[in-house]
Amino acid sequence: MTRTLVAGIGNIFLGDDGFGVETARRLAGRRLPEHVEVADIGVRGVHLAYQLLDGYGTLVLLDATARGEAPGTLYVIEYEGPGAEPGAVPAIDGHRMTPDTVLALLDTLCAGTGARPPRRTLIVGCEPASVDEGIGLSPPVSDAVPRAVRLIEELLRDGEPSTAQAGAAEAPRAR
Numbered sequence: 001m002t003r004t005l006v007a008g009i010g011n012i013f014l015g016d017d018g019f020g021v022e023t024a025r026r027l028a029g030r031r032l033p034e035h036v037e038v039a040d041i042g043v044r045g046v047h048l049a050y051q052l053l054d055g056y057g058t059l060v061l062l063d064a065t066a067r068g069e070a071p072g073t074l075y076v077i078e079y080e081g082p083g084a085e086p087g088a089v090p091a092i093d094g095h096r097m098t099p100d101t102v103l104a105l106l107d108t109l110c111a112g113t114g115a116r117p118p119r120r121t122l123i124v125g126c127e128p129a130s131v132d133e134g135i136g137l138s139p140p141v142s143d144a145v146p147r148a149v150r151l152i153e154e155l156l157r158d159g160e161p162s163t164a165q166a167g168a169a170e171a172p173r174a175r
Contacts, residue, residue, distance in 0.1 A: 002057025005118075006038045006152060007048055009063050016071070016128030016141040020062035023124075023148045030149065036156055045102040052106050052118060059118040060152065064141075065125025072127060072140030074148055076155070079103070079121035124152055 008024025010017040021040050028038045037056075041048045052059065065075055106117050126148060129138035137145070 002035065002119075003055065004033075004036045004058040004060065004156065005052065005056045006036060006060045006062065006156075007041045008039070009041045009043075009045070009048070009061060011043050013133060013135060015130045015132055015134050015136065016126070016138050017064045017131045018135075018137060019064045019126045019128065019141055019145070019148075022137060022142075023062045023126075023145050023152070026145060026149050027152060030153065032153070033156060046105070049102050049105045049109055053109060053113060053115045055115065056118045057120070059121045060155065061121065061123045062148070062152070063123060063125050064128040064131060065123065066128060067125070069127045070140070071129035071138060072144040074144055074151060075123070075125040075127070076151070077123040077125060079123055122155070124148060124155070 006024065006027060008020035008022070008027075010020040012018035012021050021042055024038050024040045028040070032038065039048075039051065061079075065077070067073075067075060103117070103121065109115065110117050126141055126144050129140055136142075
């Protein structure tokens with residue numbers, strides 16, 4: 001079975017941008033398959049790129065993901081690849097590395113080291129209510145964290161994450 005890295009990314013000082021970090025924290029306390037590793041990456045995108053050089057077949061990124069739905073909506077997105085031009089060198093700013101930038105940097109590092117990037121990357125995202133300065137998740141995003149944990153556990157249940165098992169998106173529960 002190939003190794004899977006579940007990485008929580010985001011900035012806890014920007015409200016709901018801390019969704020990935022909080023979800024990773026909760027997942028780290030759960031019983032997961034042996035081949036699954038959970039990491040709180042936060043804003044250390046360069047660290048994530050270097051960690052992926054250790055060889056993972058699958059990467060699951062946890063992040064706040066604005067797509068225009070109601071706050072707290074969960075998404076499972078199959079990552080298709082960076083939108084940058086082939087051969088473009090990613091701009092490295094340790095505090096503003098998007099998943100695209102991290103994965104483009106990983107491609108550059110792999111080319112230089114002979115390592116291989118993950119075969120598959122999924123993003124489990126949550127629609128934020130606010131990414132303004134401040135610590136703590138908004139109520140709809142906080143309510144989405146336990147649902148995200150269950151969703152991720154379902155994705156990982158059979159060893160290879162499957163978006164078909166969990167569906168493409170999960171609507172927030174009405175209060």
